[in-house]
Structure formats: C-alpha cells, structure tokens
C-alpha cells in the first residue's frame with residue numbers, strides 16, 4: 001500500500017514522520033513525502049498519520 005502526501009496541503013508539522021519514519025520523511029521544501037510504501041508492519045501507523053494529519057493531506061493511493 002502506498003500513501004500519498006498532497007504537497008500543496010501539507011503544512012510541514014512533522015506528525016506523520018514522527019508516527020512512521022519508515023514511510024514518511026520531510027523533503028527540502030519542508031513538506032512531508034511518502035518515500036516508501038507501507039507494509040503489514042506499519043500500515044496501522046500510516047493510517048494513524050492519515051487520521052491524525054491536521055490538514056488531511058495524506059491519503060492512500062488508489
């Protein structure tokens with residue numbers, strides 16, 4: 001499962017990276033990006049980031 005961060009919406013709060021640094025990292029623009037697909041071990045953490053993102057910038061890829 002691949003997560004996607006909407007670069008125009010992300011405010012760079014860092015919450016998703018803190019919840020799951022195996023999937024999310026901050027890029028040079030100060031926005032989060034999903035640099036790796038989620039696996040069975042961290043899928044719940046990614047869902048937590050999706051649910052917890054204050055601006056709802058993260059979603060699962062179709």
Ligand code: SF4
Pocket residue numbers: 005009010011012013014015016017031032049052053054055056057058
């Ligand atoms: S939680 Fe949302 S706003 Fe915060 S860094 Fe991640 S994608 Fe951006």
